[in-house]
Amino acid sequence: MTNIAFPYLSIPDNLITKSHWIQAGSTSEAKTLIDNWDYQKDVRLIRTVRLSFSEIAEHLSIPEDELRLKICIQYGTGQGRLPRLWLGITSYDVDSTNQEVQPELFISGSKLSSRVFIETSVVLAAVPGNPGPLSPVNFGNIVWNESFDIKLEPDDSLFPVEAISFNSMFRGKLFQYAPWYLQFEPGSPQRDISNAVRLYINTDNSDFFESFIKKDSHIIQSVMASVIGQIVYYTIANNSFVDDKTQYGENTVGSYVLYWVEQYFPQSSIRNIRDMTELLDPGAFWATIYANMDKGLY
Amino acid sequence: MAIVTLLPRLDSGTVKALTDQYLKEGIPDDFISNDTVKYASSGGSRITDHTLRSIRNSVLAVCTKYGFPNGFSKSDRGYLESELAAVFSKAFSGSTADALRNDCWAFIATVLLPDVVSWRFSGIKRERFEGGIRNAFQRIYMRSISLDRGPSHDDRWGLIRDLSEDALVQITERPSIGANPVIARNVAEGWLRAIKLYGSNSMESRMRNAIIKLRINNVMQLFPFLSSEEQKKIVDNVFKS
Numbered sequence: 070m071t072n073i074a075f076p077y078l079s080i081p082d083n084l085i086t087k088s089h090w091i092q093a094g095s096t097s098e099a100k101t102l103i104d105n106w107d108y109q110k111d112v113r114l115i116r117t118v119r120l121s122f123s124e125i126a127e128h129l130s131i132p133e134d135e136l137r138l139k140i141c142i143q144y145g146t147g148q149g150r151l152p153r154l155w156l157g158i159t160s161y162d163v164d165s166t167n168q169e170v171q172p173e174l175f176i177s178g179s180k181l182s183s184r185v186f187i188e189t190s191v192v193l194a195a196v197p198g199n200p201g202p203l204s205p206v207n208f209g210n211i212v213w214n215e216s217f218d219i220k221l222e223p224d225d226s227l228f229p230v231e232a233i234s235f236n237s238m239f240r241g242k243l244f245q246y247a248p249w250y251l252q253f254e255p256g257s258p259q260r261d262i263s264n265a266v267r268l269y270i271n272t273d274n275s276d277f278f279e280s281f282i283k284k285d286s287h288i289i290q291s292v293m294a295s296v297i298g299q300i301v302y303y304t305i306a307n308n309s310f311v312d313d314k315t316q317y318g319e320n321t322v323g324s325y326v327l328y329w330v331e332q333y334f335p336q337s338s339i340r341n342i343r344d345m346t347e348l349l350d351p352g353a354f355w356a357t358i359y360a361n362m363d364k365g366l367y
Numbered sequence: 368m369a370i371v372t373l374l375p376r377l378d379s380g381t382v383k384a385l386t387d388q389y390l391k392e393g394i395p396d397d398f399i400s401n402d403t404v405k406y407a408s409s410g411g412s413r414i415t416d417h418t419l420r421s422i423r424n425s426v427l428a429v430c431t432k433y434g435f436p437n438g439f440s441k442s443d444r445g446y447l448e449s450e451l452a453a454v455f456s457k458a459f460s461g462s463t464a465d466a467l468r469n470d471c472w473a474f475i476a477t478v479l480l481p482d483v484v485s486w487r488f489s490g491i492k493r494e495r496f497e498g499g500i501r502n503a504f505q506r507i508y509m510r511s512i513s514l515d516r517g518p519s520h521d522d523r524w525g526l527i528r529d530l531s532e533d534a535l536v537q538i539t540e541r542p543s544i545g546a547n548p549v550i551a552r553n554v555a556e557g558w559l560r561a562i563k564l565y566g567s568n569s570m571e572s573r574m575r576n577a578i579i580k581l582r583i584n585n586v587m588q589l590f591p592f593l594s595s596e597e598q599k600k601i602v603d604n605v606f607k608s
Contacts, residue, residue, distance in 0.1 A: 075587060107410030108371040108464055141592055145546065146467065153467045154512060155547040158591050178410070179371045182464040192589045208597065209588045229379055261469065261499030264379045315579065318500050318540040 077205040078129045080191060080213040086119040090187065090217055093173070099219055106221040110178045112185055119169040120191070129212065130201025137195035138163050138212070142172045145186040149320045152186040162194070183222050190214040229263060232278065235271040248277040251296050255303035258310055258323030265322050268296060290362040298358040301326050302346055305339050312339040333361045371411030372418075372461040375404035375478070376470035379497060382477050386493050394485045396436075398423050401478045407465070414462070422458045423479055429454060435486050447487075449528035452511035455504065469498025472505035480504070500540050510539050513551035526555040531567075534558050537574050543582055549591045549598070554581065557602035565606070573606060580605040 089098035093113035103112075118140055126133035141160045147153025161170040176185065191213040193205050200206050239245050252267040254260075272278050280288045304310055304326045317323030334342055334357065346354045381403045389395075398420060406413050427435065429450045433443045459466040466472075476484050477496045484495050484503040494501040500509070507527075514526040527535070538554055539545035554577070561577075562570055581602070584590075590598060 077587075107407060108373075109410050139592070141589055143589075143591065146464070147546070148468060149542075151542045152546050153509075153542075155549075155591075160592065178464075180463060182467040190589055192592055207588060209590070209592045211587060211589055231380065257494060259501060260494050261497060261501075263469070264382070264494070264497035264499060267380065267383070315541065315575075315582070318542065320499070 075205075075211070077210065078201070078203050078212075079205070080120075080125050080128065082213075084121045084125050084128060085191070085213060086117075086121075087189070087215075088117045090114045090116045090219075103219060103221055106178070108178045108181070112174070112176045112178065112181060112219075112221075114174045114187070115171060116189075117169060117171050118189065120163050122163070122165045122168045130204045131197045132199055133165060135195070135197040135199060136164075137193070139192050139194040140170055140172060141190045141192055142174060143188045143190070144174055144176060146176075146181045146184060147186075148183040152184070153182070155186075156180055163191075181221060183220070185219045185221065187217045187219075188214060189217070229266070230268045230270060232270045232272050232282075234273050235269070236273050238269070246274075247271060248274045249281075249292055249295075251299055253299060253303070256307055258304055258307075258317055258326065259321050261320050262322050262325050263320070266296070266300065268292070290359065294355070294359040294362045297329055297362070298355055301329055301342075301358070302354070305330075305343050306346070310339065333357055370461070371464065372459075373406045373411040373413045374459070374462050374465040374468075374471040375401075375406060375414070375419075375474040376465075376468065377401070377404055377474035377477055377498075378470060379473065382473045382497050383493070385477050385481075386491055386496050389481060389485075389491050394481050394491070396482050398479050401474075404474055404478070411462075419479055422454070425454045425458065426451065426480055426483060430483055430486065435483065439487060439489075444532060445528040445530075448507050448510070449524040451504070451507050452515075452524045452527050455508045456511045456515065459508065466508060469502070469505070471498070472502045472508070473498040476503050476505075506539065509545065510535060513539055513545050513548050514555050515548070516552070526552065526559075530555055530558055531570070533571050534574050537578050541578060541582070543585060544578060547591065550581075550585070553590075553598050553602050554578070557599070557606055560603065561606040576608075577602075577605040 091097060091114065092099050093115050099114055120138065122136070123133055126136045129136065139160045140163055141158055143155055143158045145152030145155035156176065159172065161172060163170060172189070174187065190211050193208060193210040193212060196206060196208055197204060205212055235245050235247065235250070239250070244250055248271050250269045250271070252269065254265060257265060270278060270281055277288065281292065300322065304322060310323065310326070312327070314324065314327055317327065330337070330339065330342060342354065345351065381401070400416060429447065433439060433447045473496065481496070485491055487503055488495045495503040498505060500506055510527050511524070516523050516526065534555070538551050544554060545551050557577070558570070558574060561573060565573060584601060584605070590601070593601070
């Protein structure tokens with residue numbers, strides 16, 4: 070179940086028994102990355118979902134003989150954290166005499182790109198005649214849901230990283246001897262972050278470079294804090310940047326900046342943080358970013 | 368099983384290098400194969416240069432009607448993009464999975480049709496070449512998926528032609544709306560009904576409010592599960608006030 074507070078009674082997890090999604094013909098849980106997948110390999114998945122119908126009726130405060138539920142499976146695909154395209158939906162009836170279903174998905178490999186997303190939802194399939202005051206009452210009300218996704222191909226790096234010789238690439242630049250350089254063009258929060266950012270690591274600085282590729286935790290913490298700090302700092306410095314998630318699409322610089330702000334500076338508005346960086350305590354801004362890198366929150 | 372046609376992929380570093388080169392030396396006026404492109408290593412047959420050139424020619428034929436390589440009138444936006452949607456939908460019908468990838472559209476904009484990108488967006492704006500929702504052609508292709516009325520409809524691409532750019536952005540740049548063709552088409556058809564009822568002056572703010580209300584409703588109600596009458600009723604309601 071996701072962390073959604075529905076404005077009506079919903080089904081607690083303990084009243085639904087479900088197996089993992091498994092690949093048809095297998096007995097083990099579908100992995101988050103299918104090895105050697107390509108477009109010629111179709112994806113067949115199956116699971117079992119069992120509802121404790123009487124207890125659910127009681128919990129939803131709907132008379133059992135009036136309760137009609139369906140289990141709906143939506144599936145989608147595409148790069149990123151959310152599907153680019155929802156491909157379809159199937160549904161299964163459940164009632165007091167048929168409390169267990171085995172949803173099965175067959176998706177042609179030629180339709181799939183990078184990931185498969187699957188959402189299992191239990192929805193109200195009829196308007197109850199005598200609901201309780203807090204019962205769900207609308208046809209299609211979601212009373213339980215769960216998301217699952219399978220990576221078909223490794224994602225491209227969030228931050229494109231390139232190891233190069235600064236003596237060759239940036240000869241004569243003021244930062245020729247820097248350990249790393251973040252190429253970032255501020256002012257375009259609508260751009261896809263993988264296009265707007267490129268991190269160059271200086272191979273001429275062999276000690277630093279070796280530590281970086283060995284993923285030394287202090288080095289990674291410093292680099293990521295600098296990268297994320299710069300992106301947040303310069304993006305929010307622009308007064309046209311707004312504190313509104315609906316304005317920035319999936320994987321854009323704007324959506325990531327708002328995500329990081331929410332994670333690292335809970336309950337602070339963009340304006341609060343802008344004031345912090347410009348006037349009040351700029352050191353606290355950077356220290357907070359560094360502190361969160363230590364928690365692995367990037 | 369149908370053979371999947373694999374599309375060329377261009378990484379973001381090469382997009383940057385090529386657009387830097389275009390800024391210095393000007394845009395090439397033809398398709399020049401690029402050695403840095405990659406393909407999926409297996410799973411289908413690579414698209415041929417002949418087919419790529421044929422796609423380029425189809426795009427040029429549409430764009431020439433609307434002024435290419437000379438001026439472009441923004442009032443032609445809907446007509447141009449609805450016709451390009453038809454071209455892309457047909458051209459990439461055997462590559463639907465690759466056509467969801469950013470790096471494939473980076474190739475199409477940066478290598479196959481850079482002169483068209485520069486014409487359509489008045490110069491070299493990097494975000495129009497990079498893969499993503501702002502790519503000059505990927506945005507049209509994504510609209511063609513979300514807003515396709517179906518091959519039997521006598522005005523199949525009319526939603527792309529008739530909706531304002533602001534309305535299209537509100538639909539296709541919101542993943543919770545644009546990624547689901549059932550929801551996207553309903554909102555687009557609702558927008559057309561709303562503009563007749565309420566007039567064009569209030570439509571930008573009305574559309575923004577409608578999208579917010581619909582996204583909240585979608586958390587509680589499984590929209591694709593509803594009947595088409597119920598979907599229409601919900602959409603008309605969110606456009607009120």
